[in-house]
Amino acid sequence: xxxxxxxNNILVTGGCGFIGSNFVRWVVREHPGVHVTVxxxxxxxxNPANIAGLPADRVELxxxxxxxxxxxxxxxxxxxxxxxxAAESHNDNxxxxxxxxxxTNVHGTFTLIEACRKHGVRYHHISTDEVYGDxxxxxxxxxxxxxxxxxxxxxxxxxxxxxxxxxAWVRTYGIAATISNCSNNYGPYQHVEKFIPRQITNILCxxxxxxxxxxxNVRDWIHVDDHSSAVWEILTxxxxxxxxxxxxxxxxxxxxxxRAILRAMGLPEDDFDWVRDRxxxxxxxxxxxxxxxxxxxxxPAHADFDAGLVQTIQWYRDHESWWRPAKEATEARxxxxxx
Ligand code: NAD
Ligand code: TDX
Numbered sequence: 001x002x003x004x005x006x007x008n009n010i011l012v013t014g015g016c017g018f019i020g021s022n023f024v025r026w027v028v029r030e031h032p033g034v035h036v037t038v039x040x041x042x043x044x045x046x047n048p049a050n051i052a053g054l055p056a057d058r059v060e061l062x063x064x065x066x067x068x069x070x071x072x073x074x075x076x077x078x079x080x081x082x083x084x085x086a087a088e089s090h091n092d093n094x095x096x097x098x099x100x101x102x103x104t105n106v107h108g109t110f111t112l113i114e115a116c117r118k119h120g121v122r123y124h125h126i127s128t129d130e131v132y133g134d135x136x137x138x139x140x141x142x143x144x145x146x147x148x149x150x151x152x153x154x155x156x157x158x159x160x161x162x163x164x165x166x167x168a169w170v171r172t173y174g175i176a177a178t179i180s181n182c183s184n185n186y187g188p189y190q191h192v193e194k195f196i197p198r199q200i201t202n203i204l205c206x207x208x209x210x211x212x213x214x215x216x217n218v219r220d221w222i223h224v225d226d227h228s229s230a231v232w233e234i235l236t237x238x239x240x241x242x243x244x245x246x247x248x249x250x251x252x253x254x255x256x257x258x259r260a261i262l263r264a265m266g267l268p269e270d271d272f273d274w275v276r277d278r279x280x281x282x283x284x285x286x287x288x289x290x291x292x293x294x295x296x297x298x299x300p301a302h303a304d305f306d307a308g309l310v311q312t313i314q315w316y317r318d319h320e321s322w323w324r325p326a327k328e329a330t331e332a333r334x335x336x337x338x339x
Contacts, residue, residue, distance in 0.1 A: 004236045005122060007080035009087035013066050013112065014086030018038040018190040019126070019224055021050035022176045023085065028054050039075055040086065041065045041104075044329075049322060050189045055108035058273055066108035076115035081122040081235060084112055090193050091130075096337060098154035101193045105158035106165070113169045113177070123177040124235045125166045129220070129245070130156035131181060134282035137216060138199070142288040143181075145243050152280045163243075170241045178238045180231060183244040183287045185222035186308065188315040192323050193330045195219075196309070199258055200316045201274075201323055203265050207331075210339065213277035215255030218284040222248040230237035233296045247287025257309075264310050276338045 012025070015038030024036050038061045051059060064071045066086050076082060086108060087133045088094065088101040109125070116123040133142045133150030149164075151157040169175045190197045199209040230246040238244060252260075259269045268325040292298045302308050316323060 005034045005081075006236065007034060007122070009037065009079045011039060011075050011079040011082045013039045013082065013084045014046070016042060016050050016061070017089070018045075018049055018050075018194075019227060020085035021189050022187060022224040023083065023228045023231060024059060025054065026225060027232070028058050030232070032178060035186045036060070036077060036248035037062060037079065039064055039066060040070070043088075045089065045191050046311045046327070047189075047322075064140045067111055069111050070246055072111050072115045073118070076112070076121050077119050079121060082112055082116055082125045083126070083231065084109065087126075087159070088155065088192055090191075092193070092278060092334075092337065092339065093154050094153055094158075095156035096333075098158075100175070101154050101158045105155075106161045106304055109162035109165055113166060113175060117145050117169060117173050117175050120176070122235070123175060124168070124231065125163065125177060125179045126231065127163050127179055127181045128156065128159050129181050129183045129247070129285045129287055131160040131163055131283065132239075134283040135286055136286055137218065139284070142286040143245060144244055145291055152282055162327065167247040176240050178234050178240065179243040180234050181243065181287075182227050182230070183220035183222050183242050183248075183250070183285055185224045185227050185310055186221055188319070189322075190224075191330075192327050193301060193333075194335060195254065196257065196312065197316060197323065198262070198330075199261050200265070200313050203261070203267065204316065204320070205327065209258055209261070209272040210275045211258055211272055212275060212339065213253060213281055215253065215258070217254050217281060218251050218286070219254065219257075220247050220286050221250035221252060221257070221305055222246065222300065223308045226300040226302050230292060230298050230300065233293070233298045237296055239295070244292045244296075246292060248303060249289075250305050251284075251286050252305065260306060260309055261313065264313055278339075
């Protein structure tokens, strides 16, 4: 295997969102020699509190837009690598208003890879398993790096478009890029619009959890810290031009996850409401992570989903001041959508 790439300075886009901020915290903890610059627009999903308390000589926050070519050019010129997390990330929002998804996810990625091309900077692209569409519930197949792209939602189609841009920039311009497509993340600092935090905080607010459709849709859950460790392995030891799927064998139906939350919070398993399904709702996602395991020797450290879920519930119990300000507006948006 070739020598590892060892960046001293990295630019993390979307570092005030859920997964980006967990990655920043993970890097500060695990790699003491690395300086992190965060570029984040602080949309409704970005919160500077997510990276508060980290040493000022290790982490710098630049508030700005990844579509701002002059700003991106200046920041990329003085970094060793870009790890691109910034995105509009929520499927339900993309169905209500797709425009910001096209702008940030497609044009924003274009802006970043153009700057990386100009300055010869290493680029890692964070993507999702949703680009592969969905699998049938009765199918045993899982997504691999060879699965065809079949995105279903405005969100996943813009992520697929951004992956395609990166692949073309590697082939045509030879940029030093890698791509990872990860399954559903859970853990601290996840916005209350997403499934697991929404149900936990509903219960903490005395409201009933809400399940879409028939509740049998399957997601493949991974702890956010395992996503971070996998991204670091790919950034530093992955083969340029390659795509790696990240997953931790965590397939669960939504209703099973919800029942586990209700049990862990001391409530009856049927104490929830059924609501209108998400249009175009993907049935099942499942990742085959063999390439990542075989080539880079990566393993998840949080293989016990139920234990991770209990820790996550405790985190939301302990951090009400973090999630409370966003809760009301989020639920008002869902009410408008009949969800
Ligand atoms: P998030 O919505 O919690 O955070 C997104 C962050 O990007 C926010 O801090 C926001 O302010 C910032 N941002 C948005 N538009 C921006 C812009 N134009 N310029 C600069 N910053 C901007 O999202 P997340 O759940 O943390 O997802 C992060 C990445 O991981 C996304 O690319 C997403 O597609 C991908 N992903 C997410 C999951 C998941 O389960 N959440 C799974 C696989 C992949
Ligand atoms: O209240 C709810 N009730 C419900 O049944 C919500 C918010 C969701 N759901 C269902 C829809 C999905 O089947 O739960 C499942 C998970 O929903 P989300 O948390 O919205 O995640 P998902 O649509 O699967 O997408 C997530 O994983 C892949 C992230 O939001 C994406 O950014 C990532 O690419």
